[in-house]
Amino acid sequence: MSSCCNGGAGWPEPVVRVQAVSDTCGATIPERYVKPPSERPSLLAPAAEPVNNIPVVDLSLPDADGTARAVAEASREWGFFQVLNHGVRPELLRRARSAWRGFFKQPADVRERYANSPATYEGYGSRLGTAKGGPLDWGDYYFLHLLPPALKSHDKWPSLPPTLRETTEEYAEEVVQLCRRVMKVLSRGLGLDDGMLQAAFGGEGGEGACLRINFYPRCPQPELTLGVASHSDPGGMTMLLVDDHIRGLQVRRAGQWITVDPVPGAFIVNIGDQIQVKCVQIGRSLWYICTLVYE
Secondary structure (H helix, E strand, O other): OOOOEEOOOOOOOOEEOHHHHHHHOOOOOOHHHOOOHHHOOOOOOHHHOOOOOOOEEEOOOOOHHHHHHHHHHHHHHOOEEEEEOOOOOHHHHHHHHHHHHHHHOOOHHHHHOOEOOOOOOOEEEOOOOOOOOOOOOOOEEEEEEEEOHHHOOHHHOOOOOOOHHHHHHHHHHHHHHHHHHHHHHHHHHOOOOOOHHHHHOOOOOOOEEEEEEEEEOOOOOHHHOOOOOOOOOOOOEEEEEOOOOOOOOEEEEOOEEEEOOOOOOOEEEEEOHHHHHHHHHOOOOEEEEEEEEEO
């Protein structure tokens, strides 16, 4: 049984873990998780959904210029695309998912050792924002700083399961390299030198990067709530690893919500606000590496 809540220094009210709500709510979710009708998920039948899906780019193709053009076009037209043959080992993806699923299966008192606060959000959390009585999303998460090294603290990384820290270190290293690679490809696709965009965001080693693992417990009324409310990502780029078999991510284009069909083993790239709004005028890019884990 999950713990009901955590006082959490800095939060305006006790923080309720969604795992605990899922364990105890029965067939009806609490009112604070119910979204207004205009914000509820689009649950169209597959035949009624828009036929277009986000673009898929194979990074292993020999035509480097063609790949760069495809990345740039997807970034302009969609702001999202899936990447295949990206260089992150498939067995590492499996280990990363397994390790973090193992953390969320730990007893509540183990998880609560890492409870976060709104000062940095680093650690185990269940809400964003500090408005008392505000609406809540149906999900828990874990947030970690990876870069710059001065912000990285292994003391805030869970020690259980025993493989988690080593696996997360490997995973973060390979995905950061993928972020750098995609930045170079996008830079070329924009007609710039390969390293121009990376240099404009602080250069290799000057970036900011963080890891967020979203955990979505079982929900008895998924048509009424969202794991994460609609938003745009504030960083430069998000590298998102979703569950290969769950169609839970939706993106908005031309006024319509489109459910993404995840390609097994692919990362979904989300071009964030920093690149879209200011592109080469910002001094440091922030990359989000986000992994979705379902109960």
